[in-house]
Amino acid sequence: LDGTLLDTLADLAASxxxxxxxxxxxxxxxxxxxxxxxxxxxxxxYRLFPEDRKPDPDEHAAALAEYMAAYETRWNATTRPYDGIPALLDALAAAGVRLAVLSNKAHAFTQRCMAEFFGAWHWDFVFGLREGFPRKPDPAGALEIAERLGLAPRDCVFLGDSGIDMETGRRAGMTPVGALWGFRDADELRAAGAARLLAKPGDLLELAPTQQG
Structure with a gap:
């Protein structure tokens, strides 16, 4: 979601x-x-705190609550889909490609962002970080989605912008594909096992016939 479908960076930073x-x-x-x-x-x-001023668990919990409250007021102030994403989703939908989101963002905010910006498209599953479920790069969420879709992992593409995403896709037995328009760089994506790097969203369409065929 963040860094792949949506450019959320400025709102995350402000919060x-x-x-x-x-x-x-x-x-x-x-x-x-x-x-x-x-x-x-x-x-x-936790990373926001200076190295010589890391919080104890109580302060970390308080800061996390403050962050969530701040993000609540500005989560969609500047956030927008990346250029080319709406057209990509139109094309994937027309091709009959099944779509799902798996994010480490809080589940409620993941669903809110998807409803706000991508409600025009059908999504089989939209999962943020859910209580009781491991976060990426644990492949459990990706495997759950594949199973519930009735698809073999090898028939799924896992698109993301970080090494965590590439590791998730690789560990799930999916094809990990890196989004170069996102938050991280090509070196990180390659090192984490990206099978392919995409310069722009529309490049994903080159993989759709193979994955669907």
Whole structure:
């Protein structure tokens, strides 16, 4: 979702910096958040603290609550789909490709973002980080989606913008495909096992006939 379908970076940064500002701690440039996000909100908030000022569990929990409250007020202030994503979704839907989302973003916010920006398309499953379920790169969520779709993992493409996504797809036995328009770079995606890197969303259509065939 974040960094693949939606450019959420500025809203994530504004929320995180609000937490730091409220605690009298240094804020971070927006670009720094490319490295902070990807493996869940709790980990993201922990990384915001300076190395010599990491929070204890109580402060971490409080900061996480502050972050969620801040994000609640600005989650869609500047967030928008990446250029080319709506056209890609139109083409995939026309080709009969099944669509699902698996995110480490909080489940409620994942569903809210999808309803706000992608409600025009049918999604078989939209899963954020759910209580009792492991976060990516554990492949459990990806395998659950494949099973519930009635598809073999080898017939699924796992598109994402981070090494965590590539590892998830690889461990699930899917084809991991890296989105170069997202938050991370080509070196990270390759190192994590990307089978292919895409420069723009429409390039994914080259894989659709093979995966559907």
């Amino acid at each position: 995180g910096n609000a937490v730091m500002r409220g605690r009298g701690l240094p804020e971070h440039p927006v670009e720094a958040f490319r490295r902070f996000v990807g493996d869940g909100t709790a980990a993201q908030v």
